[in-house]
Amino acid sequence: MSINFRATHLFLAAIAVIGVAIGEPEHSAVRAAGGGRRSDTQQTQKADGSRSVWDGVYTAEQAKRGAPLYTQYCASCHGPSLEGGEMSPALVGLDFTSNWNGLTLGDLFERMRVSMPQNDPGSLSRQQNADILACVLSSNKFPAGTTELALKTEVLKEIRFVAFKPQ
Numbered sequence: 001m002s003i004n005f006r007a008t009h010l011f012l013a014a015i016a017v018i019g020v021a022i023g024e025p026e027h028s029a030v031r032a033a034g035g036g037r038r039s040d041t042q043q044t045q046k047a048d049g050s051r052s053v054w055d056g057v058y059t060a061e062q063a064k065r066g067a068p069l070y071t072q073y074c075a076s077c078h079g080p081s082l083e084g085g086e087m088s089p090a091l092v093g094l095d096f097t098s099n100w101n102g103l104t105l106g107d108l109f110e111r112m113r114v115s116m117p118q119n120d121p122g123s124l125s126r127q128q129n130a131d132i133l134a135c136v137l138s139s140n141k142f143p144a145g146t147t148e149l150a151l152k153t154e155v156l157k158e159i160r161f162v163a164f165k166p167q
């Protein structure tokens with residue numbers, strides 16, 4: 001009985017490892033949809049570092065963690081719903097997304113990390129900034145995924161900020 005249980009456990013662990021080796025959550029979606037081999041080409045694309053904000057680069061959990069941080073550190077100027085204030089730009093909507101279109105998440109992360117909150121720049125940790133960034137992405141309706149945002153700027157620079165959903 002216990003051996004059986006262990007075997008099942010190992011089996012599940014093996015599947016998990018294979019899953020990680022295969023990579024991005026899209027692959028399982030493609031397979032589930034019967035896409036079959038197309039996952040091979042997808043994987044090559046991913047290896048080229050062509051990830052964008054449309055690929056589920058943060059988690060819903062992380063965005064939830066970021067929301068109270070945003071309220072505490074950013075909302076006084078950027079508004080309770082990121083809509084912007086008298087002097088401060090909106091962090092949601094087309095003005096914001098087109099402003100960052102073609103840049104990377106690393107650029108946006110650095111902008112926040114170095115120059116914000118404007119009344120105490122650089123005071124938040126990388127983790128806090130990443131969580132707030134997840135909240136900003138969620139507010140702009142970019143899809144959540146299964147992996148949290150990295151805390152390293154170099155890694156975030158590999159994720160392109162693309163305002164419009166690729167067709």
Ligand code: HEC
Nearest residue numbers: 073074076077087088089096099111112116117118119132
């Ligand atoms: C004291 C007011 C104030 C606070 C607090 C504040 N900001 Fe700002 N923020 C501004 C102003 C004003 C600008 C535009 C001027 C500038 O570039 O500094 C700005 C610009 C930005 C930009 C650039 C927007 C764009 O599209 O170019 C981002 C991103 C940003 N803030 C994020 C944040 C985040 C995240 C927080 C909370 C951690 C925060 N800000 C807190 C006042 C503030």
